[in-house]
Amino acid sequence: MGSWQSREGTHSREQDGPPQTGAGWDPAPSELGECWDLGRGDQGGANLADPTRAPQRPVRLWALRHRLTKGRPAGRTGFWLHLVFLSWVRSDFARGSDEKSLGLKEQLWSEFSNVQMKETWGWRWILTIVPCAIQLHPRVAMTTAILERLSTLSVSGQHLRRLPKILEDGLPKMPGTVLETDVPQLFREPYIHAGYRPTGHEWRYYFFSLFQKHNEVVNVWTHLLAALAVLLRFWAFVEAEGLPWTSAHALPLLLYVLSSITYLTFSLLAHLLQSKSELSHYTFYFVDYVGVSVYQYGSALVHFFYTSDQAWYEHFWLFFLPAAAFCGWLSCAGCCYAKYRYRRPYPVMRKICQVVPAGLAFILDISPVAHRVVLCHLSGCQEQAVWYHSLQIVFFLVSAYFFSCPVPEKYFPGSCDIVGHGHQIFHAFLSVCTLSQLEAILLDYRGRQEIFLQRHSPLSIYMACLSFFFLVTCSAATAAFLRQKIKARLTKKDS
């Protein structure tokens, strides 16, 4: 059992937190700036200055809008905040308030509509209709309720800084992070001195550490957000284009999206959960390497079927996919073996075992893309898809640099512990690489269907896609085999 426990019963938010007034925000006059002066000298001023009164949501929204736009009326942010503000004023009017509040709101309405915003009549019309719709439409009213709920969060910079604390207070109490000297050597990263999560706690601690500040949290969030972005983008494409789910034509695309989500999910799980124990560390990184090999082969499939130029296809069609499958497996096996074989401080050989097979797989998988990019740029490239392919190559090369070199933490040891170390930059560039690749593949899928249908019979596509599952099986079996060996080694060490 871990040492962490529920905060309930040992901690009272009312006791520890700041005094709550109304919706939880007690703005100081200096924080509100000019907008605070609006209510002074009239009956609304007394209302604003009185902290025991009901919260003045419109005032707060106005303050937020004012702060974010620095008083400028123009800009999209200003517009939307203004819209939300007016919605609030309208809905508060509809609910019926006392005379004093109504006086203040009327003044705010007048100030905001006529003086602060110099919008055109078109905008003003929208700004009048939408708040009315908010009151009438139940679904939009729900949105208002959500906004109302959100308004209880602090809106100033000072209060936004408190957000991690609010989240932490809302979660069960968690152990703090520790220094590198407090964790086994296996978990230590070069030039990262602090922000390690302690080992040996319950699983839920590591799951909830998604919201904790530690040296892996950015690695987790980068791939979590990328996985969501891939899903949303693909879903938008399906909605717009319609996808023949049962057609052989769509199968490589589906496998590619599946492989992208798989590698991003396995990676984020590895970074989130690996700190539990030495066996977990090995297990989750082995799973991560399986995800990488699956993604490599998913990329090879779509590059082969949707992207390749005819001249390239005629030369390489016979052995490209078998070679890509072998390189994918080799990449997984090389990474797993290097993890199994070498211990910290790692020798150069470990990096070679990891980078050489992965580099070979990349060169092979990207060859149809590189061929098409070069040809296109030589003839004054006009194809949008080729520009996205060019971007995916550039982003991948940058990410590979940060994967191989501990930069910038090497030059600022201890300063990049939580944010800014090389692996996080690697994750960020790999994420945008995947998104560029997805965009290029979607364009190729839509724009090159004729070429695809001329070249490939449904049977050849099914065979190629079956090999995807064969690769998954081989990679998973290799990882499972090495995990067993690790488990035996750790058991022997403990006994």
Ligand SMILES: [Zn+2]
């Ligand atoms: Zn990673």
